[in-house]
Amino acid sequence: MAGVNKVIVLGHLGRDPEMRYQPSGAAIANFSIATSENFKDREGNKQERTEWHRIVLFGRTAEIAGEYLRKGSMAYVEGRLQTRKWTDKEGQERYTTEIIGDRLQLVGPRGGGGSAASFDEEDHGGGHSTGASSAPASSGRKQDTPPPPMEDFDDDIPF
Template sequence: MARGINKVILVGNLGNDPEVKFSQGGMAICTISLATTTVRKDREGNSQEKTEWHRVKLFGKLGEIAGEYLKKGRTVYIEGRIEYGSYDKDGQKHYTTDIIADEMQMLGGGGGAGEGGRGSYEGGGNDVSRGPRNQPAQRREPANAPAPAQIPNDFGGMPDDDIPF
């Protein structure tokens, strides 16, 4: 049986500051509201904008980082999956749609005064990834990080980048 694909990629701006809560086990759960806007032309040639709002949840170390560094207005790249749920309140069934983030990258200067550059922090890259749930987040190395030592492979000691195909 073939497996399906549930993948979401969003680039948008935060509509408010992140809200961070902690589970009973101490895991961070960060919720952000992300706006994405599309522009299209109508029949008369006028530009029509449509803004969609997405509720994004980030867990563990990724949630902690998002809660600390993201602010309202900040542009962010989110990669994850869509998850639907429901709950009963006052006898009525309510439905939810969440994006569960696996990766997050801060883009642009953000909404805060004095912020600049490409949203970097601690003087390095700002790309953050998280593996499967309950695994710690890993910060990807900046582009200018030293390359790892090259180890010969089965192609006569030639590194993969030098293979002519």
């Protein structure tokens, strides 16, 4: 029976993505995402624990990350864990565990808007976008202002 290697991370970027390019021209994006959890210790004091996750994206998904993600941005990444061995400057063998992302979803407002966009590695840039309204849910009564027409929707996410 085969195993499952699936990771889902939702958090904030610690810095802007670092972009590199393979000789073929394919993009590689590296960045870290912080996830935090709040809990109470044995004495009842509130504590916060932050975990940092190294993310690597390839191809069009990496290009999207480099263009739209910045330090502090919230992002959702799906992928798999991979550990690689490398040698440091002193000749010591080191190991790094990373999340090789195959899906990226931009989360949260962009320029005050309430939209999110999702990009899959298989899409090759043809991801889909889902709009999220920032208006509160209706309580059964008609809202005073109608939503803007779709042709006035201004979004420069490339898909």
